[in-house]
Amino acid sequence: MQSVAKESTSKKISKLLMDNVIILGIFILAVVVSILRPNFLGESNIRNLLGNTAIRFIIAVGVSGCLITKGTDLSAGRVAGFAACMAAIMLQRSDYVNRMIPGLPELPVFVVLLVVLAVCAVIGAINGSVVAFFKVPPFIATLGMQTLVYGIALVSTGAQPIGSLRREFTTLATGYIGNPIVSYIALIALAVGTFMWVLYNKMRHGKYMYAIGGNEAAAEVAGINVNRTKVRIYTLAAMLYGLCGFLLAAKSGGASVNTAMGYELEAIAGCTIGGVSVNGGVGKVSGILIGVLVFEVLKIAMQFMGLKSDYTYIVQGLVIIIAVALDLRKYLAKK
Amino acid sequence: MSENNERGLSPEPQKGFKERMYDKVKLPVWALDIIIAVLVIALVVSIYLGTR
Numbered sequence: 001m002q003s004v005a006k007e008s009t010s011k012k013i014s015k016l017l018m019d020n021v022i023i024l025g026i027f028i029l030a031v032v033v034s035i036l037r038p039n040f041l042g043e044s045n046i047r048n049l050l051g052n053t054a055i056r057f058i059i060a061v062g063v064s065g066c067l068i069t070k071g072t073d074l075s076a077g078r079v080a081g082f083a084a085c086m087a088a089i090m091l092q093r094s095d096y097v098n099r100m101i102p103g104l105p106e107l108p109v110f111v112v113l114l115v116v117l118a119v120c121a122v123i124g125a126i127n128g129s130v131v132a133f134f135k136v137p138p139f140i141a142t143l144g145m146q147t148l149v150y151g152i153a154l155v156s157t158g159a160q161p162i163g164s165l166r167r168e169f170t171t172l173a174t175g176y177i178g179n180p181i182v183s184y185i186a187l188i189a190l191a192v193g194t195f196m197w198v199l200y201n202k203m204r205h206g207k208y209m210y211a212i213g214g215n216e217a218a219a220e221v222a223g224i225n226v227n228r229t230k231v232r233i234y235t236l237a238a239m240l241y242g243l244c245g246f247l248l249a250a251k252s253g254g255a256s257v258n259t260a261m262g263y264e265l266e267a268i269a270g271c272t273i274g275g276v277s278v279n280g281g282v283g284k285v286s287g288i289l290i291g292v293l294v295f296e297v298l299k300i301a302m303q304f305m306g307l308k309s310d311y312t313y314i315v316q317g318l319v320i321i322i323a324v325a326l327d328l329r330k331y332l333a334k335k
Numbered sequence: 336m337s338e339n340n341e342r343g344l345s346p347e348p349q350k351g352f353k354e355r356m357y358d359k360v361k362l363p364v365w366a367l368d369i370i371i372a373v374l375v376i377a378l379v380v381s382i383y384l385g386t387r
Contacts, residue, residue: 305382308386311381312385314385315382318377322374325374332364
């Protein structure tokens with residue numbers, strides 16, 4: 001009897017370790033780096049880490065809805081980049097000689113945010129409609145949108161970087177409450193995380209989303225409007241990419257068509273590390289936060305270890321491949 | 336799905352793009368474990384080479 005209990009406990013522990021092996025590995029790496037380089041835990045580094053994590057968390061939590069319904073969104077990074085360009089164009093200083101739109105009046109930052117979110121919502125609604133009504137695989141539909149949005153961004157900015165942004169806009173990134181670690185960006189990400197947690201766990205939308213991810217046909221039979229839910233998921237996701245791009249422009253003090261390049265893959269990687277199954281139906285907001293945080297810790301730890309920049313891509317790529325291999329292993333072991 | 340409905344059963348789960356991709360993988364779990372081990376070794380080696 002005791003041996004059976006012991007066996008089940010050891011099985012539980014090995015499953016827990018297997019499920020969180022990447023998180024555990026990077027936690028150990030962070031501990032080692034903080035011992036070797038004590039300023040790894042310094043205030044400025046923590047602030048930098050939280051700022052980067054906050055922006056990537058917002059985009060990742062958007063992508064998570066698509067992943068949970070067995071989809072994906074490859075347009076995330078480009079939509080965020082386009083949003084950053086739009087925000088930067090509308091929020092350039094009026095006394096700047098080379099303004100993109102010379103006659104544009106100084107718009108309130110909040111109004112610009114609403115415009116950016118509205119444009120991104122339209123992009124997301126198109127993505128969602130193509131996936132839901134025309135049954136185009138999300139991979140293909142969003143790949144097409146990625147290229148299209150990149151093209152629109154190139155044309156609208158003339159492939160020029162946009163700078164000289166208004167101070168009240170960049171304060172969004174530099175401002176903080178009390179301690180510099182509690183930056184506005186971190187607080188915005190916290191608000192987004194809380195909203196998404198309520199949406200995923202306490203509201204009908206979240207229940208529909210998990211039901212579709214678990215078994216789309218059963219969800220449809222149960223009376224869930226699958227198509228409408230998918231359109232809502234992709235629209236909300238694109239609005240979050242828009243918010244991410246808006247904050248990124250404020251943080252960088254400018255934007256270009258290459259802003260947020262590759263963020264969609266980092267977001268998918270963060271989600272996968274954080275336990276969002278690419279098989280659908282599984283994923284928690286807290287897991288996504290941990291996944292993104294772990295990925296950022298990995299990047300900063302590599303910088304502190306003095307890893308040559310050429311090698312950082314190899315290491316990041318390997319971590320993503322290992323995360324996918326572990327996800328595949330879970331799937332094969334379950335079969 | 337319709338056959339199941341006729342028999343009063345719940346519909347079979349629909350497989351997503353990645354699930355269908357995973358189904359094509361004909362590897363035994365132990366072989367995948369070896370691949371993961373090789374990837375981890377590659378990761379350690381790249382960190383070592385990158386910091387040298």
